[in-house]
Amino acid sequence: MRIDPDWQALSVEAARLIQTPLSELTTSRADRAREFSLRVGPVYASFARQRYDAAARAVLLDLAQKAGVPAAFRALFDGEKVNVSEARPALHTALRSDLGQGEAARAARSEVLPTQTRMLAMAERLRDSQITDIINVGIGGSDLGPRLAVDALRDFSDGRQRIHFLNNADASAVQHLLRGLDPARTAVVLVSKSFGTQETLLNGAILKDWLGSDDRLYAVTANVPKAAAFGVPAERVLPMWDWVGGRYSLWSAVGFVVAIAIGGEHFKRLLAGAAAMDAHVLSAPLADNLAVWHALSVIWNRNGLGFDTHAVMPYDERLALLPAYLQQLVMESLGKSVRPDGTPAPVATVPMLWGGTGTSSQHSFFQALHQGTDTVPSDFVGVVRPAHSYAESHEALLANLLAQGEALANGAEDADAQKRYPGNRPSTLFLLDELTPESFGALIAMYEHSVYVQSVVWGINAFDQWGVELGKRIANQLLPALAGTAGADIHDPVTRALLDEIRARR
Numbered sequence: 001m002r003i004d005p006d007w008q009a010l011s012v013e014a015a016r017l018i019q020t021p022l023s024e025l026t027t028s029r030a031d032r033a034r035e036f037s038l039r040v041g042p043v044y045a046s047f048a049r050q051r052y053d054a055a056a057r058a059v060l061l062d063l064a065q066k067a068g069v070p071a072a073f074r075a076l077f078d079g080e081k082v083n084v085s086e087a088r089p090a091l092h093t094a095l096r097s098d099l100g101q102g103e104a105a106r107a108a109r110s111e112v113l114p115t116q117t118r119m120l121a122m123a124e125r126l127r128d129s130q131i132t133d134i135i136n137v138g139i140g141g142s143d144l145g146p147r148l149a150v151d152a153l154r155d156f157s158d159g160r161q162r163i164h165f166l167n168n169a170d171a172s173a174v175q176h177l178l179r180g181l182d183p184a185r186t187a188v189v190l191v192s193k194s195f196g197t198q199e200t201l202l203n204g205a206i207l208k209d210w211l212g213s214d215d216r217l218y219a220v221t222a223n224v225p226k227a228a229a230f231g232v233p234a235e236r237v238l239p240m241w242d243w244v245g246g247r248y249s250l251w252s253a254v255g256f257v258v259a260i261a262i263g264g265e266h267f268k269r270l271l272a273g274a275a276a277m278d279a280h281v282l283s284a285p286l287a288d289n290l291a292v293w294h295a296l297s298v299i300w301n302r303n304g305l306g307f308d309t310h311a312v313m314p315y316d317e318r319l320a321l322l323p324a325y326l327q328q329l330v331m332e333s334l335g336k337s338v339r340p341d342g343t344p345a346p347v348a349t350v351p352m353l354w355g356g357t358g359t360s361s362q363h364s365f366f367q368a369l370h371q372g373t374d375t376v377p378s379d380f381v382g383v384v385r386p387a388h389s390y391a392e393s394h395e396a397l398l399a400n401l402l403a404q405g406e407a408l409a410n411g412a413e414d415a416d417a418q419k420r421y422p423g424n425r426p427s428t429l430f431l432l433d434e435l436t437p438e439s440f441g442a443l444i445a446m447y448e449h450s451v452y453v454q455s456v457v458w459g460i461n462a463f464d465q466w467g468v469e470l471g472k473r474i475a476n477q478l479l480p481a482l483a484g485t486a487g488a489d490i491h492d493p494v495t496r497a498l499l500d501e502i503r504a505r506r
C-alpha cells in the first residue's frame with residue numbers, strides 16, 4: 001500500500017547537507033566512487049558526484065519504499081491500470097519482455113509477438129526491395145523514439161535505404177525533402193497511434209498525393225479503421241494498442257523504420273537490451289536498482305535541494321537526439337501538478353529537462369553551468385569503446401567528459417572572483433561499454449523506469465498527457481477564423497488583434 005512519502009525527513013537531510021561541499025563528500029570516504037556506483041550489464045552509472053551521503057540515501061530509499069515502488073513495478077509489468085485517468089495499463093514492457101504475470105500482460109504478449117514477426121518480415125521485404133528512401137511521418141512518440149534509435153544505431157545499418165523523418169506542420173520540411181526524392185523509389189510510413197494527429201495527417205496527405213499510388217504507403221496505428229479510411233491498404237497497416245503510450249512505443253511497430261534501418265536481428269538485440277533492464281528493475285532491491293537510484297537522484301535535486309532544471313549531455317554524436325527524446329519522455333510523463341484524486345502534488349514535480357552533446361555544448365551553454373547563478377544537476381552519458389579508429393579524438397572526448405564532472409563538482413579558487421568556479425554542482429555519469437543495440441535499449445528502458453519511479457513517489461500519473469489538448473482545441477477553433485469563414489468572437493482581444501495583423505499582411 002502507498003503511504004505518502006515523508007517529505008519532511010527529506011528536508012531535514014537536505015538542510016543537514018546543504019553546507020557540505022560536494023568535494024568533501026567525494027573525498028571523505030575512500031570507497032565513495034564504488035559505493036555510489038552500479039553496473040547493469042553494459043551500463044555503468046556513477047552517482048558519486050551527487051550531493052548526498054549514505055544517510056540521505058537511506059532516507060531517499062525510504063521514500064521509495066513508503067511510496068510502494070516495488071509493488072508499483074509489479075503493477076506496471078502485470079498490466080494493472082496504472083494509467084488511471086484513461087483506465088488503461090501501460091504495458092510497454094510487454095513489447096520486449098515476458099515478465100508480466102497478469103491476464104492483461106499475457107493477452108498483450110499474445111498480440112505483440114505475431115505483430116513483431118509480421119513487422120520484421122515487412123521490414124526485411126522493404127530492405128530487399130528497390131526502394132531507396134523511407135519517410136517516417138509522425139510526431140512526438142511516433143517520431144522521437146525511432147529518430148533517436150536510427151541515429152544512435154547508425155553503425156548497425158548497412159545503409160540500404162536512407163531514412164527521413166517528417167514531423168512538423170511546417171510544410172517547408174516536406175517541400176525541402178521531396179526535392180531530392182523519387183516517388184517511385186520511396187516508401188512512406190505514417191505512424192500515429194490515434195491516426196488523428198493534425199501534423200501527421202497533413203504531411204501524410206501531401207505524401208500520398210506525391211506518391212501517386214498506395215503501393216508504397218504503410219501505417220502503424222492503434223486506429224486501424226482510420227488508417228484504412230485514409231487509404232492505406234490493410235496488408236500494410238501494422239497495429240499498436242491503446243496500452244502503449246506514444247512516448248513508450250519505440251519497441252512496438254512504431255520502431256518499423258528502425259528495423260528497416262538496422263535489420264531484424266539488430267532490432268531484436270535492441271529489445272533484448274531493454275528486456276535485460278526490465279528484469280533488473282523488477283528484481284533488484286531498491287538499494288541496488290539503477291532506475292530507482294536515478295529517480296531518487298532527480299527527486300533529491302528537485303525536492304531536497306530545490307533545483308528547477310535537469311540537463312542531459314551525451315558525449316557521443318550518435319546520441320545527439322537523446323535530450324529531445326527525453327524531453328518528451330520526462331516532461332510529458334511528469335509535467336503534472338495534480339494527483340489522480342484531484343489533490344495538488346505535495347511537492348514540486350518535473351524539473352525542466354534540456355541539454356546538448358558534449359563537447360560542442362562546452363563551447364555554448366557550459367559557461368552557465370559552471371558560473372551561472374542556477375545549479376543544473378546533469379546526466380552525462382559517455383561510451384567507453386568507440387565505433388571508429390580515431391583513437392586520439394576519442395581520448396579527447398573521454399578526457400573532456402571526465403573533466404566536466406570534476407570541474408562542476410569541485411570548482412576552483414581564484415584571486416579574481418570572476419575567474420572563480422563555485423563548484424558543488426552535482427552530476428550523474430552513465431558509461432556504456434559500447435553503443436550497441438543492447439546498451440542503447442538498456443539505457444532508454446532505464447530512463448523509462450526512472451520516470452515511472454518518480455511518478456510513483458510523487459503520486460502522479462506518468463501515462464496521460466491532458467496538458468497538450470487545450471492548445472490543439474484552440475488551434476482547431478482558430479482555423480475558420482484564420483480562413484475568414486467564421487468570426488473570432490470566442491477568442492480573447494489579444495488573439496483577435498493578432499488575427500487582424502496576420503490577415504492584413506497576407
Ligand SMILES: O=P(O)(O)OC[C@H]1O[C@](O)(CO)[C@@H](O)[C@@H]1O
Nearest residue numbers: 140141142192193194197246468
Ligand atoms: O501517435 P499520435 O497519436 O499521432 O500522437 C503523437 C503524439 O501526440 C501526443 O499525443 C501529444 O500531443 C503524444 O503523446 C504523442 O506521442
